[in-house]
Amino acid sequence: MSKIIFNEHQRRLLEANNNTVSVSDRSIQYTPAFKVRAVKENLEGKGPSQIFTENGFDLTIIGTDKAKSALKRWRKSYQLHGEDGFYEERRGKNSTGRPLEKDISDEKKLEKAEARIKYLEAELELLKKLEELERQAKKRF
Structure with missing residues (x-):
């Protein structure tokens, strides 16, 4: 401003x-x-x-x-x-910003889904390791 x-x-x-x-x-x-x-x-x-x-x-x-x-x-x-x-106005409700999901090809949707699955699997693996470390820490004390 x-x-x-x-x-x-x-x-x-x-x-x-x-x-x-x-x-x-x-x-x-x-x-x-x-x-x-x-x-x-x-x-x-x-x-x-x-x-x-x-x-x-x-x-x-x-x-x-x-x-x-x-x-x-x-x-x-x-x-x-x-x-x-x-x-042309490119701001607000009528703007054409991010493409809608329905405009994305099936191939792109599949790529996005696979990337999300990979991310979630890695997140789950991290949480499992964290829980295991917490369990080991509790056993020591």
Whole structure:
């Protein structure tokens, strides 16, 4: 979470910018179009400070670190998901995160089951050894 806390005046200034969706005390939500444009300009050689300044952001308010870290995240997202990644919501209930069990092939299910069996057998063996050691310790005293 950001160390910068925006006051009411700063929030109003940031919300007035066409490149923002919303502004809270600590965060700024940018428009997908701005994110795509910023990444493309950055890949062409422009720096984060220059991109944010040219698009109407006051770096004394948001800080250069916030601009740098935002652009770093956006570049990563752009490499993984392309332009469409900025327009699709990948968080929450409707996200497509971990694949559902029904989407996994039978071969994968079998592999998973075998690995689980191996793990449980090793765990059982460990518990047996532990119980035996406890029994031996009780006999000694």
